[in-house]
Amino acid sequence: MGHNYTGGCACGAVRYEKPGETVAELLCQCQHCRQRSGTGHSGYLVFADRAGFAVTGVVKTWDIAGDSGNLKHHAFCPNCGTxxxxxxxxxxxxxxxxxxxxxxxxxxxxxxVTYHARGQAWDNLDAGLQKFAAMPG
Structure with missing residues (x-):
């Protein structure tokens, strides 16, 4: 059956729902994640497929190429920026x-943790987490 993840933006204009199980839950310390989050890292719950993923409200996206050269599409609320x-x-x-x-x-x-080699000394993460210098294969 799995979990049912729900959430949305800070202003309430966008809501989403995603049933299922994650394939990975991670923190990333790459430069893009630091810049996008305004902190030392970003967190992600990763799902292998979009089955059941539903969004209400309007999102905007911006694209950036990862180290692989492949584009990542970042979705955010155009009202509050979440x-x-x-x-x-x-x-x-x-x-x-x-x-x-x-x-x-x-x-x-x-x-x-991914891209730990790019992390900042002031961004202290859980010492018990496995840390990869880059993206694991």
Whole structure:
């Protein structure tokens, strides 16, 4: 059956729902994630497919190429700017939700850290998390 993740933006103009199980829950310390979040890292709940993913309200997106050269599509609320989810040109079925936008952020349980080599010394993450210098294969 799985979990049912719900969430939305800070102003309430956008809502989403995603049933199912994640394939990964992670923190990323790459430069793009730091800049986009305005902090030392970003968090993601990654789903292998978009089955049941529904959005109400209007989102805007901006694109950026990752280290692989493939585009990532970042969706956010055009009213309040809340980052909501990311989709991937190279894996169109996959979706990654930002845990700060969840109704229940405690549902997020990060398993590992990516791009730890690009992390800042002041961004102290859980010492128990496995850390990868870049994106694991």
């Amino acid at each position: 980052p909501l989810f990311v989709s991937f040109a190279a894996a169109p079925a996959m979706i990654a939700i930002h845990p700060g936008s969840l109704d229940d952020p405690a549902a997020f349980a990060p398993q590992f």
